[in-house]
Amino acid sequence: MFDVAVIGGGPSGAMAAERLLELGHDVLLVDPGNRIKPCGGAIPSRTLRDFAIPEEMLVARASAARIIAPSGREVEMRIGDIGFVGMVDRATFDPYLRERAERAGARLFVGKLAGLEERSDKTLLLTLTATGADPASAPVTFSARMVIGADGANSTVRRLMFPPGKRPPYVFAYHEIIESPPGGEVHGFAADRCDVIYDGRISPDFYGWVFPHGSHTSVGCGSGVKGHDLRGATENLRHAAGLMECKVIRREGAPLPLKPMRRWDNGRNVLLTGDAAGTVAPASGEGIHYAMLCGRLCADAVHTSLETGRASALRQARRLFMGAHGRVFLILGIMQAVWYRNDRFREKFVSMCADPDVQRLTWESYLNKALVRRDPLAHIRVFLKDTLALLGIRAGGHDPVA
Known part of the structure; x- marks a missing residue:
């Protein structure tokens, strides 16, 4: 009987397992170990600090982004001296995180979840199949008091333990x-x-x-x-x-x-995290940093639930995550709905990216994982330029954002 079984050993699941071990729990970590998630691999420099990631895990550093419009127009956005975009390769990054959790004391099972049942005492029976096992071999069963589903957008945990149709767009x-x-x-x-x-x-x-x-x-x-x-x-x-x-x-x-689910827990003993919960930023598709943070928050919520016996404590993970990042996700969702709908609007969007205020606020928000609040006048300027571009109005006969 494990305190918690974490299904999925990507950034979110590995972070959840590591945090649970820090809090004194017995943890089973399940991952097939035979698949690499398609991912651009970008993380802000803050991720290294927040999650103690050694710089040796970076395969490259980017100091700028080039935005390219349908017409071929290019806008280069340089970061300057406030940080950098680190690049990781998921083929090495994810195994590193799993090994970290295993060194901390997690029991790693290389395989996948085949079945999940809730017993009368609210504990969970997991049926697992080992990666590469003989099809005729018997599956392995484990028990856990709680399960964290960190098994991706097509989460098996979500399919087995949540109502049908519950999945993010x-x-x-x-x-x-x-x-x-x-x-x-x-x-x-x-x-x-x-x-x-x-x-x-x-x-x-x-x-x-x-x-x-x-x-x-x-x-x-x-x-x-x-x-x-x-x-x-x-x-x-x-x-x-x-x-x-x-x-x-x-x-x-x-x-x-591209949108967090409205509820991440089943009200009893299962909690979703990372892609399974939909914590990927709209418009940008950024997910690694958010997944790792989400994993930690879910671990804390499970710990509180186990310590107090209150299943309602599981809700704190989503509440804290959305309290910190919900506004950013909302703004990015609106941005995607407005500016990505056709090439005419994409062209205007790239033009906006040439504006120094837009570039500075974008990089500071991305690198700090928070909306920039210290320069309200810059936000007002960006809002006005954004509105002019949306309406197709040119200020003084010139491109308002050039």
Whole structure:
């Protein structure tokens, strides 16, 4: 009998397991260990501080982002001296986090959840199958007082323990990890810059990206539009970046949730975290930092519930997360709904990104994981420019944001 079983050993599940161990609980951590989530791999410099991630885990640092409009217009947004965007490769980053949890005392089971039943005493019976096991071999069973579902957008925990249809909206993300060009630079590519492409031909409702990972590079895009050719769009991205001759290391695709669920717990003994709970930022698709934070908050909520015997304590995880980041998620959701709807608006959005106030507030908010409050006049200026751009009004005969 474990105190807690954590299903899924990505950033959120591994952080939840590590935190629970710090709080003195027996933890079972379950992960198949045979899959790499498609991910651009970007994390703010704050993530290293908040979660004690050694810089050796970074495969690259980015000091700027280049925003590209449908017309081909480019806007470079340099970060300056306030931080950087770190790049991790999920093929090495996730195993590192699982190993950290295991060293802290977690029992790691390499396999996946096949069944989850609630007993009359409210404890849970888990049926697990080992990765690579003989199909004829018997499944393994464990018991736990609580379960944290950190098993991704298509969460088995959510499917088994929550009402049907309870899942967040999502886009489907696809990317290719390729070898970076020799020497680090070719025409249209820079080894220290993230490219973000807003173009309906690449994605009719999201965006495409070229993110350098040192010796490798992630090139991909996402879309919620059924039938959109993500592979073809990714090929076009590689061509535009001068990366067609680079060898493909692996191809990956998966759903990417874009809105936190209204409820993360089942009211008794199960709590969702990370992608399973939908904690991926709208508009940007950023999820690693939020997943790791969510994992810690869920661990604290489970600890409180176990200590007090109150299942209602499980709700504190979502309450605290949304209290800290709900406003950012709301603003990003509105931004995606307004500016990503067609190429005319995408063009205006990229024009806005040329504005110094927009760039400064964007980077400070991203790096600090909070809305910038110390410069209200800058927010007013951005709001006015945003409104003018939305209405197609030019101030004084000039582009209001150029």
